[in-house]
Amino acid sequence: MSDDLELETLALHTGIHRSQFNEHSEALYLTSSFVFDSAAQAAARFSGAEPGNIYSRFTNPTVKAFEERLAALEGAQACVATSSGMSAILACVMGLLSAGDHVVASRSLFGATVSLFNNILSRFAIETTFVSATDPAAWEAALRPNTRLLFLETPSNPLTEVADIAALAAVAKKAGAWLAVDNCFCSPALQRPLELGADLVIHSATKYLEGQGRVLGGAVLGNRELVMERGVFGFLRTAGPSLSPFNAWIIMKGMETLKIRMDAHCANALEIARWLEAQPGVARVHYPGLPSHPQHALAMRQQRAGGGIVSFELEGGREAAWRVVDSVRMISITANLGDAKSTLTHPATTTHGRISQESRDAAGITEGLLRIAVGLEAARDLKADLARGLRRS
Numbered sequence: 570m571s572d573d574l575e576l577e578t579l580a581l582h583t584g585i586h587r588s589q590f591n592e593h594s595e596a597l598y599l600t601s602s603f604v605f606d607s608a609a610q611a612a613a614r615f616s617g618a619e620p621g622n623i624y625s626r627f628t629n630p631t632v633k634a635f636e637e638r639l640a641a642l643e644g645a646q647a648c649v650a651t652s653s654g655m656s657a658i659l660a661c662v663m664g665l666l667s668a669g670d671h672v673v674a675s676r677s678l679f680g681a682t683v684s685l686f687n688n689i690l691s692r693f694a695i696e697t698t699f700v701s702a703t704d705p706a707a708w709e710a711a712l713r714p715n716t717r718l719l720f721l722e723t724p725s726n727p728l729t730e731v732a733d734i735a736a737l738a739a740v741a742k743k744a745g746a747w748l749a750v751d752n753c754f755c756s757p758a759l760q761r762p763l764e765l766g767a768d769l770v771i772h773s774a775t776k777y778l779e780g781q782g783r784v785l786g787g788a789v790l791g792n793r794e795l796v797m798e799r800g801v802f803g804f805l806r807t808a809g810p811s812l813s814p815f816n817a818w819i820i821m822k823g824m825e826t827l828k829i830r831m832d833a834h835c836a837n838a839l840e841i842a843r844w845l846e847a848q849p850g851v852a853r854v855h856y857p858g859l860p861s862h863p864q865h866a867l868a869m870r871q872q873r874a875g876g877g878i879v880s881f882e883l884e885g886g887r888e889a890a891w892r893v894v895d896s897v898r899m900i901s902i903t904a905n906l907g908d909a910k911s912t913l914t915h916p917a918t919t920t921h922g923r924i925s926q927e928s929r930d931a932a933g934i935t936e937g938l939l940r941i942a943v944g945l946e947a948a949r950d951l952k953a954d955l956a957r958g959l960r961r962s
């Protein structure tokens with residue numbers, strides 16, 4: 570595909586390799602293995618002398634099509650698809666780091682990501698120092714001679730803190746470390762971290778890329794050397810958290826509408842955020858698209874819009890927060906995000922319930938905090954659903 574196509578065009582036309590049937594919609598290759606013409610061809614495929622599919626834990630044409638499409642949207646040379654967002658993070662770390670390496674990570678990460686670094690990778694002698702997402706000087710101060718990876722999400726989950734990707738890419742470069750950005754909240758429709766100097770992009774494709782809450786998936790993107798040759802693909806092929814071709818097909822079809830969905834999520838979220846700011850009992854609204862957001866200027870420089878996630882703090886603590894949750898009739902009480910249907914979460918007792926109180930306090934996840942992943946319903950209907958529980962707080 571030509572380099573100067575716009576993102577919404579690439580989302581429709583990349584990764585298409587028609588079969589002998591000349592189908593218009595992308596084919597779905599549900600097969601675990603591939604057949605060879607001869608013993609010699611099998612040997613050549615296994616030795617790597619001849620390119621081609623062998624087994625779907627390694628490569629699959631539908632998965633490849635998804636990888637090509639996402640690589641085009643992120644402006645990446647290479648993409649490796651994984652079974653989930655968490656296995657993308659695992660593949661990135663296991664593929665690139667070794668025992669004795671050090672990671673500097675944002676304190677404001679997805680709960681399971683914090684657990685992965687703190688409780689699992691620590692057992693393999695990969696140590697992580699957590700710092701404030703919004704303070705590049707703190708990242709610099711946390712560097713050690715063995716620091717190999719800087720890891721962040723922006724905007725963060727659930728507080729929508731915005732990290733300065735270009736500034737942290739400069740810190741990483743000076744230290745000889747890689748910068749990995751979990752681009753789940755923005756998707757490439759709003760933010761392209763590689764253009765800002767990041768070395769790696771991580772995706773939970775489960776969220777906006779898929780867009781309708783049906784299947785899990787993930788991806789690691791970056792230059793060919795890092796992703797394909799140095800170890801990410803090797804880890805995936807050997808350890809096996811591969812993306813199912815069925816899931817790849819669902820996500821790829823979801824990506825066709827990524828741009829218009831993200832525009833609609835952002836417009837709806839901005840309207841809900843503005844409305845929440847004016848509601849009694851709401852102490853604070855976190856949304857990068859609001860001028861009251863501490864990194865509003867940076868967010869508007871780095872992202873095309875504020876995103877679909879709004880979080881807000883209620884004056885009445887857990888009781889008030891749970892009252893809003895228990896009063897909704899339409900909005901789903903679920904931890905997923907990026908779905909066309911709006912979802913509401915109490916992070917302190919769900920997504921961030923398994924990390925220590927200390928890490929929760931440090932990350933600012935208070936008992937009165939709610940996160941809404943604003944969907945594609947009419948904003949007026951969403952406000953009415955939220956107002957029911959707010960009115961009584």
Ligand SMILES: *Cc1c(COP(=O)(O)O)cnc(C)c1O
Pocket residue numbers: 653654655656679682722726751753754772773774775776785786787
């Ligand atoms: C959901 C999520 C993940 C994990 O993705 P899964 O597909 O659920 O494994 C990682 N990072 C962020 C920011 C997420 O929201």
